Amino acid sequence: MSVEDQETTVPFICGVETPLKIQCDWKSNQSLSTTLIQTMVDATGVNSKDIPESIYDSIDPDALEDLFRPQMDGTPRINGKASFAFAGHYITVQGDGQIIVESELGRLKRTGGNILLAGDVPEEVFDEMSVQLLGDQAFSRTVLSAQYGKDTEVTQTRLSIAETTPDHAHILTHKSVARSAATAQTNQSNQMPVSSVSGSLKEFRTAIRELLFELQQQRNGFDPAELRFCFDSLQLLIEEEGVETVGQFISLVTEAVENVRGLGHYLFQDSYDSSHVQAVRSKFDVVIELRFSENGPEQRWHLQDTDHTTQWFPL
Numbered sequence: 001m002s003v004e005d006q007e008t009t010v011p012f013i014c015g016v017e018t019p020l021k022i023q024c025d026w027k028s029n030q031s032l033s034t035t036l037i038q039t040m041v042d043a044t045g046v047n048s049k050d051i052p053e054s055i056y057d058s059i060d061p062d063a064l065e066d067l068f069r070p071q072m073d074g075t076p077r078i079n080g081k082a083s084f085a086f087a088g089h090y091i092t093v094q095g096d097g098q099i100i101v102e103s104e105l106g107r108l109k110r111t112g113g114n115i116l117l118a119g120d121v122p123e124e125v126f127d128e129m130s131v132q133l134l135g136d137q138a139f140s141r142t143v144l145s146a147q148y149g150k151d152t153e154v155t156q157t158r159l160s161i162a163e164t165t166p167d168h169a170h171i172l173t174h175k176s177v178a179r180s181a182a183t184a185q186t187n188q189s190n191q192m193p194v195s196s197v198s199g200s201l202k203e204f205r206t207a208i209r210e211l212l213f214e215l216q217q218q219r220n221g222f223d224p225a226e227l228r229f230c231f232d233s234l235q236l237l238i239e240e241e242g243v244e245t246v247g248q249f250i251s252l253v254t255e256a257v258e259n260v261r262g263l264g265h266y267l268f269q270d271s272y273d274s275s276h277v278q279a280v281r282s283k284f285d286v287v288i289e290l291r292f293s294e295n296g297p298e299q300r301w302h303l304q305d306t307d308h309t310t311q312w313f314p315l
Contacts, residue, residue, distance in 0.1 A: 164192070235268050
């Protein structure tokens, strides 16, 4: 069955909040690979038949077990380590029998990175997904939203739904009318502060980078993924500036987000298979593809580092 035909209500993703740690019991008749798969199935809540790929596609589990199982005289093989990717997860097997399972999504949340949202779906679907990626504000996250050709009221609404407070958020917009510098706008007390930047795309990019580092200094540094960044909209940007220019812009902005250990997401309201989306997708750690089916809005994740695509599942 192809990935496109698979549907489930639960994605096969575990080890997100914290990596799973499994201790293999060599006295048990259960193999190392069976222990691994069963633990992952239990953690995700999926049916074992819904596992998207075979572990044999990633590694020979029999050879792996022979490598780490105690010697014939019972002497443990305490040294050594083997790592491989399986179904969107990083698997590490250690000589003492401990197995560590970490999803690529979980590592992204713990280290920071950049996510592309793409799909030919209504803006409301992007709004819902964006709010999710802004994160739980109970952790006092800092949010920077950069707007290109979009109404700031849309962003104000998203941030309000995400329960972001004005002292933890900032909106930066690009204006086509020439001005000499970034200009702060006066807002009502319940709205997020907004600054406008005029001039070239290079000046807008510079303003984003400078504000990211300024926010980092104000907070005395960020914990991983504490800073949430949103860019809206890549579709409008690429229509005006072209693929090559936008590609350079994305590379420098994503680098700045990574440098402050932030988690950024970028909205591209176009089909995942479109030439423009495909031209820039490699610049992101993860691409979330959105669609609207008879079951409502759905998503699937394209995990770049582990080269894995999840099944479709609801927002």
